[in-house]
Amino acid sequence: GAVVSQHPSWVICKSGTSVKIECRSLDFQATTMFWYRQFPKQSLMLMATSNEGSKATYEQGVEKDKFLINHASLTLSTLTVTSAHPEDSSFYICSAPGTLGYEQYFGPGTRLTVT
């Protein structure tokens, strides 16, 4: 149980375009999901907390107008990178808390490359 999927697994886009990444909890419901980004050889950095039915909470320094988060259902959160630039190229990972509340289950990640 506690499987989280992401789509797409990788995407290449041109500078200035927008890209949407989906995060789904497959066998459980998640009122909260988290979005991280990870640069090569670095750890995960929390970008925002996605809340079902309400606005996302962004970490300090993360532009909410650039990284749009929508949590429309109990099993789906989406992250849209708007007007992407090469510096947005990164590995984006989502997670959802398990039933015990304190453990997190991560998706397989989405590799974004902006050319």
Next chain:
Amino acid sequence: TQLLEQSPQFLSIQEGENLTVYCNSSSVFSSLQWYRQEPGEGPVLLVTVVTGGEVKKLKRLTFQFGDARKDSSLHITAAQPGDTGLYLCAGAEGAQKLVFGQGTRLTINP
């Protein structure tokens, strides 16, 4: 924001040796998780420790949570090449939010 200092950041040892990875903070966490991440994949949960002084074993891996719930360690006995990967500790901060350490990139040489 609470910080987690993970050490060492890189470790390369021979197969069969033992190793310990440390995760330290000046703050108290309600729980602490250890993850392992392969290249191009998301982190996979290894263990969660909740109680101060708690010790959990997962085959050759032993996890310990400090008495004050500020630090944790991961000990691997008789390391194998299959143990190679990025090991991440993460402390639970508030309602489910995780703070990650810098990670330990472990390489086990045959």
